[in-house]
Amino acid sequence: MISLEGLTTLLQAWLHDTLGEPWAFAAQSVLVGIAAITLFAVLGLALVYMERKVAALMQIRLGPNRVGPKGIFQTSADTLKLVMKEGLTPNGADKFLFNLAPFMVMIAAMLVLAPIAFARNFQIWDLSIGVLYVAAISSVAVIGILMAGWSSNNKYSLLGAMRSAAQIVSYELSAGLSILAIVILTGSLRISDIINSQADGWWIIKGHIPVLIAFIVFLIAVTAETNRAPFDLAEAESELTAGFHTEYSGMKFALFFLAEYINIFIGCAIGATLFFGGWMPFHISGWDSFNHVMDFIPSSLWFFGKTMFLIFLIMWFRWTFPRLRIDQLLNLEWKYLLPISMVNLLIVTFMAIMGWHL
Amino acid sequence: MLEEVGTNDQGDMIINVGPQHPSTHGVLHLVITLNGETIKKVEPHLGYIHRSIEKMCESLSYRQFIYVTSRMDYLSSHINNHGCALCVEKGMQIEIPTRAQVIRVLMDELTRLASHLLWWGALAMDLGAFTPFFYSFRERELINELMEDTCGARLTMNYIVPGGVMMDLHPDFQRKVKEFLKLFKSKIHEYDDLVTGNIIFQNRTKGVGYISKEDAISFGCTGPTGRGSGLSCDIRKLYPYEIYNQLQFDEVIETSGDSWARYKVRVGEMVQSMHIIEQLIDNIPEGEFQAKTKAVLKLPKGDFYTRVETARGELGVYIVSEGGSTPYRIKFRSPGFSNLSALDHMSRGGKIGDLMATMGTLDLVIPDIDR
Numbered sequence: 001m002i003s004l005e006g007l008t009t010l011l012q013a014w015l016h017d018t019l020g021e022p023w024a025f026a027a028q029s030v031l032v033g034i035a036a037i038t039l040f041a042v043l044g045l046a047l048v049y050m051e052r053k054v055a056a057l058m059q060i061r062l063g064p065n066r067v068g069p070k071g072i073f074q075t076s077a078d079t080l081k082l083v084m085k086e087g088l089t090p091n092g093a094d095k096f097l098f099n100l101a102p103f104m105v106m107i108a109a110m111l112v113l114a115p116i117a118f119a120r121n122f123q124i125w126d127l128s129i130g131v132l133y134v135a136a137i138s139s140v141a142v143i144g145i146l147m148a149g150w151s152s153n154n155k156y157s158l159l160g161a162m163r164s165a166a167q168i169v170s171y172e173l174s175a176g177l178s179i180l181a182i183v184i185l186t187g188s189l190r191i192s193d194i195i196n197s198q199a200d201g202w203w204i205i206k207g208h209i210p211v212l213i214a215f216i217v218f219l220i221a222v223t224a225e226t227n228r229a230p231f232d233l234a235e236a237e238s239e240l241t242a243g244f245h246t247e248y249s250g251m252k253f254a255l256f257f258l259a260e261y262i263n264i265f266i267g268c269a270i271g272a273t274l275f276f277g278g279w280m281p282f283h284i285s286g287w288d289s290f291n292h293v294m295d296f297i298p299s300s301l302w303f304f305g306k307t308m309f310l311i312f313l314i315m316w317f318r319w320t321f322p323r324l325r326i327d328q329l330l331n332l333e334w335k336y337l338l339p340i341s342m343v344n345l346l347i348v349t350f351m352a353i354m355g356w357h358l
Numbered sequence: 359m360l361e362e363v364g365t366n367d368q369g370d371m372i373i374n375v376g377p378q379h380p381s382t383h384g385v386l387h388l389v390i391t392l393n394g395e396t397i398k399k400v401e402p403h404l405g406y407i408h409r410s411i412e413k414m415c416e417s418l419s420y421r422q423f424i425y426v427t428s429r430m431d432y433l434s435s436h437i438n439n440h441g442c443a444l445c446v447e448k449g450m451q452i453e454i455p456t457r458a459q460v461i462r463v464l465m466d467e468l469t470r471l472a473s474h475l476l477w478w479g480a481l482a483m484d485l486g487a488f489t490p491f492f493y494s495f496r497e498r499e500l501i502n503e504l505m506e507d508t509c510g511a512r513l514t515m516n517y518i519v520p521g522g523v524m525m526d527l528h529p530d531f532q533r534k535v536k537e538f539l540k541l542f543k544s545k546i547h548e549y550d551d552l553v554t555g556n557i558i559f560q561n562r563t564k565g566v567g568y569i570s571k572e573d574a575i576s577f578g579c580t581g582p583t584g585r586g587s588g589l590s591c592d593i594r595k596l597y598p599y600e601i602y603n604q605l606q607f608d609e610v611i612e613t614s615g616d617s618w619a620r621y622k623v624r625v626g627e628m629v630q631s632m633h634i635i636e637q638l639i640d641n642i643p644e645g646e647f648q649a650k651t652k653a654v655l656k657l658p659k660g661d662f663y664t665r666v667e668t669a670r671g672e673l674g675v676y677i678v679s680e681g682g683s684t685p686y687r688i689k690f691r692s693p694g695f696s697n698l699s700a701l702d703h704m705s706r707g708g709k710i711g712d713l714m715a716t717m718g719t720l721d722l723v724i725p726d727i728d729r
Contacts, residue, residue, distance in 0.1 A: 055488070055489075058489050059488070059489050059492040059493075060492055060493070060496065061492060155371060155373050156373070159395070159710070163395075229486055229487075230486065230558055232486065233711075236486065236711075237380050238380050238381040238483060238484045238485070238486060238714050239381065239710050239711055239713075239714055240710075241379060241380060319488060319489050320487070320489060320552070321486075321487060321556065321558050322482060322485035322486045322487040322553075322556065322558050322559045322562060323485060323486025323487070323558075323562075323711070324558055324561075324562070325561075325562060325709055325711040325712065326395055326709060326710075326711065327395075327709065328558075328561055328562075
């Protein structure tokens with residue numbers, strides 16, 4: 001059976017044989033870089049298309065259906081349009097920061113792709129602090145958003161950026177605490193350890209109610225961190241026209257747009273990894289033949305299936321709920337989610353000490 | 359006008375919302391003074407779509423000027439036409455056939471329903487939910503098709519004329535209205551499921567944009583805006599015109615005076631309009647649809663005033679006649695203008711998000727305000 005794991009092992013062996021140790025590493029780095037950029041573009045396009053189709057499903061209409069079969073090339077055509085548009089820089093804008101901001105956001109989004117396990121043994125970099133790395137790097141994006149808002153010389157952008165900063169900094173806390181719940185249960189920050197710990201059942205199932213609570217808090221926090229409705233206050237089109245990217249056009253706008261979708265993907269991939277076992281097939285301890293059948297489904301399918309399911313949930317939120325107000329948004333975090341996830345963390349710790357999760 | 363840029367001397371940020379802005383629904387220009395996210399002052403600037411309709415009417419005959427009024431509050435053009443036709447009929451003392459009266463009321467209520475449906479979707483969109491818009495437009499489209507059958511137009515109807523209505527009902531009208539009512543009844547619970555019961559929506563509207571009954575009276579708020587503050591101001595009940603006094607319907611009144619109350623009033627009015635249509639649709643009397651009138655209408659010397667209840671409130675039509683074939687002066691009292699004047703009072707102390715909720719529940723139609 002062809003698997004992504006076999007493919008990478010073959011490639012690695014071939015590179016080592018032909019180039020020798022240092023050059024093989026350099027070639028691998030270049031290949032991984034190209035793959036990451038390609039993935040960034042392809043995922044962005046696919047998710048935008050998915051978003052439009054999900055929106056259409058919710059809104060009793062068809063969605064894109066003209067460019068290509070079922071409209072699958074619509075987003076590529078849109079991107080082409082954006083590439084050809086002029087990238088305007090408004091008068092009075094801080095040119096350096098204004099042009100740097102979209103790249104900050106994009107680079108932050110791409111860096112977080114590193115520790116994500118897309119399939120069995122198919123991972124760019126299995127850090128020992130994988131989860132911490134994700135939590136740390138994903139909050140760098142807010143610097144890009146603040147830069148964009150500040151340098152645009154536009155009051156709508158400034159308001160949007162300020163909202164975004166307040167929001168991401170707040171929701172980072174409960175996202176971190178709910179990630180910690182799984183880290184405590186697993187005893188490791190390494191992504192591959194976390195996945196392997198779920199070989200006899202996903203945490204969402206064997207972690208009882210505390211993990212379910214942690215998952216719900218995590219889902220809300222991810223929705224907020226990626227500035228998605230009902231927490232899309234940073235761009236709130238009916239209030240701030242387009243928030244922090246009001247003044248951006250052309251490809252610079254597209255980078256913000258794609259980065260938003262990559263961030264959703266990453267948030268959901270982390271969620272799938274922590275709570276649904278990543279690429280780990282659905283296993284029930286004791287049912288060996290059932291587990292064996294499940295193993296026949298490729299691990300990449302498991303990973304993308306779970307991630308897409310979570311992404312669908314987040315899109316579902318967007319097309320159903322109205323937007324919160326800024327004070328309600330912060331109240332939700334500081335008065336409800338944060339206390340809940342703190343108490344929940346205590347319970348999870350207690351559970352881990354007592355060994356109830358095994 | 360200096361205040362429109364930058365910050366003022368207290369360090370407050372001044373922001374221009376509009377004239378091109380996603381939630382001002384047209385070319386409304388608001389200059390808002392912000393302290394952080396908190397609103398200190400809202401100052402509407404008008405006139406971006408002023409077409410001097412009142413002045414234009416002075417050079418048009420009593421049959422012609424009605425067509426211009428469809429362009430005022432384009433979401434309830436039937437009711438605008440109705441108000442003007444009533445004023446001319448009052449001056450000429452024309453008796454209207456019962457069939458024409460029933461058709462007029464039917465059309466008015468269908469228009470009110472369509473207008474409230476659009477408002478419902480647009481309000482949800484102002485609050486950040488896109489999907490309800492498509493659901494309300496699904497039903498509104500059916501009403502537009504009904505209108506298209508009978509009037510030949512979907513927005514600016516020009517159907518109600520002095521003396522009755524311009525032409526008879528389309529043969530399919532009754533059947534299609536019944537089909538629509540049946541469908542609408544089966545769908546109206548979706549509206550509550552999607553928006554009314556949503557906790558975020560309730561939090562966004564409850565206690566937002568409060569106006570007391572006394573203030574509502576002093577600002578001249580009418581329609582759902584006034585009734586949301588507990589002010590009984592339904593012209594159909596207080597000064598019934600046509601056959602409204604023979605119909606069974608309730609004036610929906612809420613007392614909390616906030617955006618939530620105005621929301622409840624409008625949703626309640628949709629149900630009441632549906633009841634009115636149900637009462638009439640099987641009882642359209644036979645007969646003439648238009649009274650016999652002279653080719654050239656000439657109002658006697660004097661001034662005439664009528665008022666009707668549009669989807670947004672009280673529309674007053676004031677005609678001063680010198681006895682000629684065109685009005686000497688015309689003045690419309692539009693509901694939107696008075697309701698907008700209360701916006702500053704309602705939104706002070708709230709957040710930017712509250713301003714959108716308040717504006718959404720005021721249901722502003724800018725051409726109605728600017729005329």
